Structure formats: C-alpha cells, structure tokens
Amino acid sequence: MEGLIASLTIFVLAIFVGFEVITKVPPTLHTxxxxxxxxxxxxxxxxxxxxxxxxxxxxxxxxxxVAVVFATINVVGGFLVTHRMLGMFRKKEDR
Amino acid sequence: MSAALINxxxxxxxxxxxxxxxxxxHPRTAVRGNLLGALGMLLAVAVTLLNRRIVSFEVILAGILxxxxxxxxxxxxxxxxxxxxxxxxxxGFGGGASVLVAGASLxxxxxxxxxxxxxxxxxxxxxxxxxxxxxxxxxxxxxxLQGLVTENAxxxxxxQAVNAVIGLACVVLGGWLVAxxxxxxxxxxxxxxxxVLGVLLVIPIGGADMPVVIALLNxxxxxxxxATGFVLDNNxxxxxxxxxGASGIILTKIMCxxxxxxxxxxxFGIGGTVGTAPAASGADIYEGKVKSASPEEVxxxxxxxxxxxxxxxxxxxVSQAQHAVRDLANLLESRGCEVEFAIHPVAGRMPGHMxxxxxxxxxxxxxxxxxxxxxxxFAQTDVALVIGxxxxxxxxxxxxxxxxxAGMPILDVDKARTVVxxxxxxSPGFAGIPNPLFAADNTLMLFGDGKKAILELIAALKEF
Numbered sequence: 001m002e003g004l005i006a007s008l009t010i011f012v013l014a015i016f017v018g019f020e021v022i023t024k025v026p027p028t029l030h031t032x033x034x035x036x037x038x039x040x041x042x043x044x045x046x047x048x049x050x051x052x053x054x055x056x057x058x059x060x061x062x063x064x065x066v067a068v069v070f071a072t073i074n075v076v077g078g079f080l081v082t083h084r085m086l087g088m089f090r091k092k093e094d095r
Numbered sequence: 096m097s098a099a100l101i102n103x104x105x106x107x108x109x110x111x112x113x114x115x116x117x118x119x120x121h122p123r124t125a126v127r128g129n130l131l132g133a134l135g136m137l138l139a140v141a142v143t144l145l146n147r148r149i150v151s152f153e154v155i156l157a158g159i160l161x162x163x164x165x166x167x168x169x170x171x172x173x174x175x176x177x178x179x180x181x182x183x184x185x186x187g188f189g190g191g192a193s194v195l196v197a198g199a200s201l202x203x204x205x206x207x208x209x210x211x212x213x214x215x216x217x218x219x220x221x222x223x224x225x226x227x228x229x230x231x232x233x234x235x236x237x238x239x240l241q242g243l244v245t246e247n248a249x250x251x252x253x254x255q256a257v258n259a260v261i262g263l264a265c266v267v268l269g270g271w272l273v274a275x276x277x278x279x280x281x282x283x284x285x286x287x288x289x290x291v292l293g294v295l296l297v298i299p300i301g302g303a304d305m306p307v308v309i310a311l312l313n314x315x316x317x318x319x320x321x322a323t324g325f326v327l328d329n330n331x332x333x334x335x336x337x338x339x340g341a342s343g344i345i346l347t348k349i350m351c352x353x354x355x356x357x358x359x360x361x362x363f364g365i366g367g368t369v370g371t372a373p374a375a376s377g378a379d380i381y382e383g384k385v386k387s388a389s390p391e392e393v394x395x396x397x398x399x400x401x402x403x404x405x406x407x408x409x410x411x412x413v414s415q416a417q418h419a420v421r422d423l424a425n426l427l428e429s430r431g432c433e434v435e436f437a438i439h440p441v442a443g444r445m446p447g448h449m450x451x452x453x454x455x456x457x458x459x460x461x462x463x464x465x466x467x468x469x470x471x472x473f474a475q476t477d478v479a480l481v482i483g484x485x486x487x488x489x490x491x492x493x494x495x496x497x498x499x500x501a502g503m504p505i506l507d508v509d510k511a512r513t514v515v516x517x518x519x520x521x522s523p524g525f526a527g528i529p530n531p532l533f534a535a536d537n538t539l540m541l542f543g544d545g546k547k548a549i550l551e552l553i554a555a556l557k558e559f
Contacts, residue, residue: 001214003214003328004214007324007325007328007330007333010330010333010334011321011324011325011333011337012337014109014321014333014334014337014338014341015337015338015340015341016341017113017338017341018116018337018338018339018340018341018342019341019344019345021113021116021117021120021338022116022338022341022342022345023345024117024120025116025119025120026120026121026465027349027438027440027446027447027450027465028122028438028447028450028454028460028463028465029119029120029121029122029125029447029450030346030349030445030446030447030450031178031182031445031446031447031448031450031451032119032125032129032447032451033116033119033342033346033446033447034182034309034310034313034342034343034346034445034446034447035178035181035182035185036115036116036119036128036129036132037116037313037317037338037339037342037343038182038185038186038189038313038316038339039132039133039136039185040112040115040116040132040135040136040317040335040338040339041186041189041313041316041317041319041320041335041336041339042136042188042189042192042320043112043136043139043320043331043332043335043336044189044192044193044196044319044320044323044332045136045139045140045192046139046140046143046327046329046331046332047192047193047196047200047323047326047327047329047332048158048192048195048196049140049143049144049149049155050143050146050148050149050327051195051196051199051200051203052154052155052158053144053146053148053149053150053151053152053154053155054148054149054150054203055150055151055154056199056202056203056206057202057203057206059199059202060199060202060203061154063195063196063198063199063202064154064158064195064196064199065154065157065158066158066191066192066195067158067191067192067195067196067199068154068155068158068159068162068192069158069161069162069165070162070188070189070191070192070195071162071188071189071192072158072159072161072162072163072166073162073165073166073169073185073188074162074166074185074188074189074192075136075162075166076162076163076166076167076170077165077166077167077169077170077181077185078166078170078185079129079132079133079136080166080167080170080171081169081170081173081178081181082129083126083129083130083133084170084171085175085178085451085454086122086125086126086129087126088175088451088454088455088457089122089125089454089460090454090457090459090460091122091123091459091460091461
C-alpha cells in the first residue's frame with residue numbers, strides 16, 4: 001500500500017510539473033511539442049525491453065518483441081521528426 | 096548494477112525529459128531541448144538493458160532494429176502537411192506498446208503462481224483500457240487524416256448509449272480481472288472491448304475537430320505509459336507518462352477554448368455542428384453581393400498596400416501552397432509592403448500545424464502572429480489575404496448568437512481595409528454555415544486552388 005501511495009505521489013506531482021512547464025510552450029511550437037512528447041511517451045520501451053528480454057514464455061516474448069518495435073518507432077521517429085521540424089524554425093536574421 | 100544506481104539513472108532520465116519540454120518553450124532552445132529528451136531516453140534504455148532479468152538480447156535487438164528503421168523512414172520522409180496523421184499514428188504505437196507490456200507482465204505473474212496484488216491488477220486493467228482506446232482511436236484518426244476512411248463525422252442513432260454500454264463493459268471486465276486474475280483471457284476481452292470503444296469514440300469526430308482528438312489521444316498515450324509505470328512499479332514511466340498526459344490535456348484545452356466548445360461537446364457532437372444550417376440561407380447572404388476578382392484586380396489592391404496580413408487555413412495545407420505564399424510574402428516585402436501572418440489556434444488539423452508549414456517554407460517564426468496580437472492589427476491593415484480558411488474568419492461568431500460558432504474567437508479580418516479570400520468555391524466550412532465575410536463590401540473573392548491562385552497573383556503583381 002505504501003508503495004502505491006509513493007507512486008501516486010510521483011504521478012500527481014509529475015502532472016503538475018507537466019502543466020507548469022507546458023503552459024509556457026508558445027502556439028508556434030505546438031506541433032513539435034506533440035511529436036516530442038510523443039517520443040517521450042515511447043518510454044514504455046523500458047517495459048517492453050524487460051518483457052522481450054526476460055523470455056518467460058513464448059507468448060510474453062512475442063508481446064515483448066511487438067511492444068519493442070512499436071515503442072522504438074515512437075521514440076526514434078518522434079525525436080527525429082521533432083529535430084527535423086525544429087530545424088525549420090528560423091528567426092529573420094539567419095535566413 | 097545495483098537497484099539504487101538504476102533508479103538514480105531513471106531519475107536523471109526523468110529530469111532530462113523535463114528539460115526537454117522546458118526547452119520547447121522557445122524556438123531558440125527547442126533543438127537542444129529535444130536532444131536532451133533523446134539523451135534521457137538513451138540513458139533509460141541503456142540502464143534497462145543492464146537489468147539482470149534480461150536473459151537474451153536477440154529479440155530486443157531485432158525489435159529495436161525494426162522499430163528504428165520504420166521510425167527513421169517515417170521521420171525523414173513525411174511531408175510537413177502530413178504531420179497530423181503521423182503524430183496520430185505514433186500516438187497509437189505508444190498505446191499499443193503499453194497494452195502489450197501490461198499483458199506480458201500479467202502473463203508472467205500468473206504463470207509464476209503467486210497471487211498478484213490488487214494494485215498490480217488495477218494497473219494492468221487501466222493500462223489495457225487506456226492503451227487499447229489510444230491504439231484504435233489513433234488508427235481511426237490516422238485513417239481519417241490520411242483519407243483512408245471518410246473524414247466526415249460518422250454518426251448513428253444511439254451512438255452515445257452504445258459507447259456508454261461498452262465503456263461500462265470495460266470497467267466490469269476490469270473489475271472481473273482484478274477479482275479473479277487466474278485467466279489472462281479476461282485481459283484479452285478487456286482490451287478487445289476497449290478497442291471497440293476507441294474506434295467508436297473517434298469515428299463521430301471529423302474535419303476541423305481533428306486537432307482536439309489528436310491532442311486528446313496524445314494525452315492518452317502518455318497516460319497509458321504512466322499506467323504501465325504502475326504495472327511495472329517503475330518511476331521513469333510514471334513521470335514521463337504523466338508529463339505527456341499533462342501536455343496533451345493542455346493542448347486539448349487550448350483547442351477547445353479556440354472553438355468555444357467544451358470537450359464533451361466536441362467528443363459527443365452535442366450541438367450538432369454538421370449540416371444544421373438551412374441550405375437556402377447561403378444563397379440569401381451571397382446573392383448578388385459576392386465580388387469575384389481576377390488575379391490582376393487583386394494584384395492592383397496589393398500594389399497599393401503598405402501592410403498585408405496573410406491568414407492561412409487548412410486549404411493552404413491541402414493545396415501545398417506554403418512555398419508559393421513565401422514567394423508572395425517576399426515579393427510584397429521587396430516592394431515595401433509589411434507582411435505578417437495571423438494564425439488561428441485551430442487552423443489546420445493539429446495544434447501548430449500552420450506554423451510548421453510556414454516554417455518549412457522558411458518564413459521566420461517572428462512573423463507568425465497569434466490571434467490576439469493579430470486582431471489588434473487588422474484595423475491598420477490594408478489587405479488581409481485569407482487562404483483556405485473559413486470558419487475561423489466568420490464574423491457570425493461575433494454577431495449571431497444563434498450561430499453554431501457563436502462566441503468562438505475568430506480572426507477579425509473583416510476590419511482590414513480590403514479582404515481577399517482565396518477559395519475554391521463558396522461552399523461552407525466545417526461548421527456548415529455560410530460566411531457573410533465573402534459577401535462583405537470590402538471583400539474580393541479570388542476563386543481557385545490556393546497554390547495556383549497565389550502563383551497567378553505573383554505573376555500579375557510582377558507586371559506592375
């Protein structure tokens with residue numbers, strides 16, 4: 001039970017941190033924000049690696065493998081496309 | 096590696112994720128922020144690979160190679176106009192991964208023979224529901240944006256009742272899983288029901304409401320990750336997931352506010368935005384008052400202009416006109432006309448869609464003005480050029496309290512000296528209502544495809 005409370009505490013506080021940080025993102029960067037945060041949500045990869053590498057049964061390994069593929073697409077694609085997009089944002093002088 | 100060290104590394108990764116999002120608060124620091132986020136992810140993955148539970152790396156390696164290849168190809172190839180559907184698809188993958196991880200975790204725990212704790216089971220059920228809704232909802236959103244399924248709202252009788260029943264079924268199946276956890280088939284049933292719910296929740300949403308759905312699914316994909324964190328008892332998942340969850344919620348709120356609608360209104364289509372206006376009212380408003388202009392006439396207006404504001408809408412993305420618009424803006428500036436861009440928060444199909452398109456065309460971001468700032472400048476503007484936008488410049492939002500868009504904040508282009516609207520026809524926008532702007536005394540309609548019309552305008556302007 002104590003473990004649950006600790007996790008819930010982290011969850012709630014992190015949501016507040018998220019609200020504070022993201023409220024400051026200007027509308028012009030909302031698309032990169034979405035693709036970037038999308039890449040971060042690929043953190044499920046950590047869990048997927050454990051399932052795929054633990055190889056408990058064949059079924060869990062298959063689940064793990066597909067999850068690794070999905071999450072890696074999310075992570076690699078997300079960070080890369082965000083990088084590509086942000087490279088396009090320029091100020092007047094450095095055109 | 097000791098557990099303490101692993102957890103410290105996860106904490107470092109979480110901090111890097113916060114820095115990543117913090118960096119995104121300004122275009123100058125955004126690239127670095129994104130790289131910090133990627134670094135955090137690399138750290139989290141590297142530390143996880145040192146975990147003693149991992150007995151073999153072949154499957155992991157194969158998965159990472161496949162995923163990286165697909166992700167990289169998507170990231171490099173996708174045109175900026177298709178960004179909404181790509182983000183939708185990626186949201187879905189995140190949700191799908193969460194469902195699978197929670198499922199694998201459940202199977203492992205059950206086969207070990209020790210009775211799983213209710214806390215673990217609740218987290219598994221929550222992950223299954225949120226993840227499956229995200230996965231299927233995102234696939235439908237992707238299909239709509241990509242044009243694979245109809246972009247219109249798909250509505251049938253009793254839709255809300257059906258959704259409520261399926262939602263209830265998900266909760267009941269979840270409760271059953273927690274009470275009698277020995278059979279993983281229940282998890283499958285739970286994920287199946289949630290999948291149907293995901294599809295049904297997104298099909299009634301269409302067109303201009305898509306930004307809200309994408310932002311919401313973005314939030315769900317984060318929450319699914321956080322729920323997976325509860326399953327695995329892993330803080331980095333909880334923190335990263337809730338950061339993303341918060342981000343999606345904020346964007347959803349901004350989108351709803353920009354349409355003056357509640358989230359429930361968008362999700363359940365209350366207020367019936369589609370096809371409520373009588374067809375005849377369009378003819379009354381437009382009859383004999385719409386002035387169709389040639390590119391030469393419009394060029395004449397621009398020739399005399401000292402200050403022009405360009406208002407892009409989804410039509411700009413459809414006709415891929417961003418580079419032509421850039422050329423027009425440069426031409427006008429070289430002739431001594433000040434040019435700015437006014438961007439409505441819900442223009443396009445995702446938050447910030449127009450900004451990315453214009454950035455792609457090398458238009459500096461300090462020329463892109465938000466709604467409030469832009470509205471304070473229209474009265475001093477000689478020409479407002481509306482390209483492929485409709486509802487977001489409809490003055491009925493200000494004047495007609497009975498209109499479906501009443502109270503929606505709009506760009507007050509009608510206050511400019513002259514308004515030029517580039518549009519294919521007088522057909523209504525997503526709200527399904529006529530737009531008196533098109534019939535206003537100071538409005539010229541330049542009918543045609545956005546890109547073609549702008550190129551013709553540029554050619555005509557060069558004649559002066």
